[in-house]
Amino acid sequence: MTLYIFYFLSFLAVLSAFMVVYSKNPVHSVLYLIVTFFAIAGHYILLNAQFLAAVHVIVYAGAIMVLFLYVIMMLNLNQETEPHKSNYLKLAATVAGGIFMIVLIGSLKGVEKIENLNAANQSAGLIKNLGQVLYRDYMLPFEMASILFLAAMVGAVMLGKNELK
Amino acid sequence: MVSGYIIYKAIMVVLIFLIGLGIAAYSTYAERKVAAFLQDRLGPNKAGPYGLLQPIADGVKMFMKEEIIPDVSNKFLFILGPCIAMLTACMTGVVIPWSTPITIDGVSYPLQITDINIGILYVFGVVSIGVYGIMIGGWASNNKFSLLGALRASAQMISYEIAMGLSIIALVMMTGTISLGEIAAQQAGGNWNIIYQPLGFLIFITCAFAECNRTPFDLPECETELVGGYHTEYSSMKLGFYLFAEYVNMFISSAIISTLYFGGYNMPFIGRFVTDPNMLSILGVVFLFGKIFFFIFFFMWIRWTIPRFRYDQLMHLGWKIFIPLSILNIILTGAGILFFNR
Numbered sequence: 084m085t086l087y088i089f090y091f092l093s094f095l096a097v098l099s100a101f102m103v104v105y106s107k108n109p110v111h112s113v114l115y116l117i118v119t120f121f122a123i124a125g126h127y128i129l130l131n132a133q134f135l136a137a138v139h140v141i142v143y144a145g146a147i148m149v150l151f152l153y154v155i156m157m158l159n160l161n162q163e164t165e166p167h168k169s170n171y172l173k174l175a176a177t178v179a180g181g182i183f184m185i186v187l188i189g190s191l192k193g194v195e196k197i198e199n200l201n202a203a204n205q206s207a208g209l210i211k212n213l214g215q216v217l218y219r220d221y222m223l224p225f226e227m228a229s230i231l232f233l234a235a236m237v238g239a240v241m242l243g244k245n246e247l248k
Numbered sequence: 249m250v251s252g253y254i255i256y257k258a259i260m261v262v263l264i265f266l267i268g269l270g271i272a273a274y275s276t277y278a279e280r281k282v283a284a285f286l287q288d289r290l291g292p293n294k295a296g297p298y299g300l301l302q303p304i305a306d307g308v309k310m311f312m313k314e315e316i317i318p319d320v321s322n323k324f325l326f327i328l329g330p331c332i333a334m335l336t337a338c339m340t341g342v343v344i345p346w347s348t349p350i351t352i353d354g355v356s357y358p359l360q361i362t363d364i365n366i367g368i369l370y371v372f373g374v375v376s377i378g379v380y381g382i383m384i385g386g387w388a389s390n391n392k393f394s395l396l397g398a399l400r401a402s403a404q405m406i407s408y409e410i411a412m413g414l415s416i417i418a419l420v421m422m423t424g425t426i427s428l429g430e431i432a433a434q435q436a437g438g439n440w441n442i443i444y445q446p447l448g449f450l451i452f453i454t455c456a457f458a459e460c461n462r463t464p465f466d467l468p469e470c471e472t473e474l475v476g477g478y479h480t481e482y483s484s485m486k487l488g489f490y491l492f493a494e495y496v497n498m499f500i501s502s503a504i505i506s507t508l509y510f511g512g513y514n515m516p517f518i519g520r521f522v523t524d525p526n527m528l529s530i531l532g533v534v535f536l537f538g539k540i541f542f543f544i545f546f547f548m549w550i551r552w553t554i555p556r557f558r559y560d561q562l563m564h565l566g567w568k569i570f571i572p573l574s575i576l577n578i579i580l581t582g583a584g585i586l587f588f589n590r
Contacts, residue, residue, distance in 0.1 A: 110387060114325075117380070137369035141413075145376025146406055149383065153402045156387050156395060209365055210426060 089129055096122035109155045113148060120144045134210045260361050264341045272495035273303040275544055279495075282548040310488035318481050321390045329385025330482065330489035336378035337496035340371050344503045345429040347513040347532030351525065359529065360429055367427040368416060371504060372409070375459055379405040381493070382461075382468060386478035397477030400559065401468035404458055407566035408465075412455035414574035415448040418581040419508060432507050438516030442509045444584075447577045449509045451570055456501040458566070461494060463551040467559055502543035503536070510539050 099118040106112040120143045127136035168176075217225050277292065277299065284291025292299035317326055345360040364370055379402055386398025422444055423431050435441060442449050458465040469477030479490045506512060513532030522528050557565070 114384070133364070133366045134369070137366045137373050140373040141369065141376050145373065145379075146409065149376075149379055149402050149406055152380075152383055152387075153399060156383070157399055 085129060088125070092122045092125040092129070095119075096126070110152065113151050113155060116151075117144050117148050120148065131209075134213055256357060257361060260359075261342070264346075264361065265338060268338060268341055268496055268499055269492075271499045271540075271544075272492055273307070275495040275498060276306065276491075277302050278544070279548050279551075282545065283552050286549070286552045307488070310485050313484040315484040315486070316481075318390060321481070322388045325384050325388035326481075327486070329381050329388060330486045330493070331381070332384065333378065333381030333493040334489045334496075336374050336381065337493040337500065339374045340500045341503070343367060343370055343428050344500070344507060345432045345512060346536060348433075348525070348529045350529045358429075359533065363427055363429040365427060367425075367429075367431075368420070368508075369426060371428075372413065372416075376405075376409060378459075378493075378497070381490075382478045385482070385490070386468075389478070389481035391481050393474045393476070393480045394478050397468040397470075397474050397480070400470075400474075401461065401478060404461075404465065404467060404562060404566070407563060408455040408458035408570070411451055411566060411570035411574045412459065414571065414578060415445075415451040415455070416508075418448045418574070418577045419445055421578070421581050421585060428504075428507055432512030432514070435511040436514050437519070438511070438514075440509065440511040440514075445509065445577075445581070447573065447580070449505075451574050451577065452509070453505060454570065456505060457547070457550065458562075460497045460501055460547070462498065462547055464554045464557050465562060466556060467562060470556060498544060498547050499540065502540045502547070505543055506536060506539035512536055 096119050099115040099122065102115040103112045103119065106115060120139065124136040124139045124144070127133075127139060280302070281291045281299075283289075292302040295301040295305045317323055342361040343364060345358075345363070347359040349356040349358040351357070382401040383398045386394040386401070389395075419431075419441060420426055422441070423434055425431060425434075431441075461468055468474075469479065471477070474480070479487055482490060513536045515531070515535045518528065518531060518535075522531060
């Protein structure tokens with residue numbers, strides 16, 4: 084049963100991810116991306132990580148994608164008004180994307196080691212265990228990450244300001 | 249036993265679905281009666297005694313009207329919009345604890361469909377998806393007014409979700425659980441959360457108004473500026489779904505407000521008069537619905553008392569007042585927990 088759900092969710096995720104790229108209409112792209120996020124949230128639930136799944140839906144599908152959709156709807160992007168990038172930029176984007184893919188494939192190398200650690204622990208993804216791991220075992224990295232986020236937020240506010248005196 | 253369990257859950261789901269729809273239908277009637285009362289009019293009184301059949305007449309009218317799908321709009325998305333709005337409105341009811349378990353023949357039947365361990369986060373997830381119904385519908389209508397309504401709705405929901413989430417964090421810090429069943433059970437005997445979280449409650453209920461698109465926050469469908477807002481192009485039952493989803497949302501938010509801050513199914517001192525647990529359980533449902541009806545009335549009361557905000561006022565209120573206030577509330581709650589060591 085779980086296996087079939089996994090296959091279905093994976094199929095859905097991959098298909099809608101392809102549709103994000105191939106859709107002509109940017110709004111459709113965003114909607115397919117939302118479907119992808121839901122499929123990934125389903126994967127989290129299969130992995131017993133309910134908290135992660137809920138937060139994934141709230142933050143990505145519920146907040147970030149709404150903002151994406153907002154911007155795209157407001158700018159009313161379509162083929163005629165879409166700015167065409169120079170070939171230079173396209174080449175750079177392809178190289179950067181390729182390098183990123185190599186990084187992702189490289190990360191698959193250590194997969195065998197991770198599996199044995201978590202297989203027995205059914206409640207690893209529950210909020211209590213997650214909180215204890217984050218605030219006890221990984222306190223410093225967690226705080227560092229939040230400071231980085233704060234810096235990014237302050238930076239965004241500074242960039243967004245029209246006039247700096 | 250397993251099949252019995254499934255049948256019992258299925259009955260619960262259908263029952264809560266029907267109750268939700270029934271209450272939503274009669275909320276439309278109640279809204280008009282409350283409006284009439286507040287404006288010194290009579291309200292609907294022709295269909296049946298006291299106009300009690302009015303919701304049915306309205307429903308029949310909605311179904312009988314001609315369905316129009318604008319020629320240029322995206323048909324699939326145009327239909328998907330109201331579907332999502334209605335679906336997400338009906339989905340949140342499953343985590344609300346309606347009362348303590350009923351015991352029949354030694355088998356205990358909890359009156360909560362599921363007490364999932366992410367509890368309140370599930371509600372947030374569903375609520376945050378709900379905005380897509382409005383956004384997709386508004387965009388697929390291919391109408392300027394609809395699009396503006398959809399944009400307003402999305403910006404408003406995002407802004408108020410943050411303050412709502414932060415006000416819930418203070419509550420979760422205090423109760424130490426995110427399961428709605430446990431939060432309700434902790435408030436037994438008049439130990440309601442409103443006593444400890446008055447500021448959090450104020451923020452939460454205001455944000456609930458904004459999330460339900462109720463006046464004074466009904467900017468997405470503001471008829472003086474936007475004709476009909478996001479549902480300008482909708483007709484027949486698709487329009488009915490949008491309007492209906494609003495009332496179902498109102499019912500569910502009232503249930504969640506009662507559960508989180510007003511003791512849910514608990515009523516102080518009732519244990520002294522009734523001792524039979526099954527009787528207490530049934531009374532719990534009655535009390536919860538009493539609280540829910542009060543909050544539905546409160547929603548209507550506010551609607552017919554306070555005029556609509558201007559859009560910049562809405563954003564100012566959300567970002568510059570409620571978010572700092574809710575952060576202050578978290579700090580105060582943390583200090584309180586440290587000080588009283590609760």
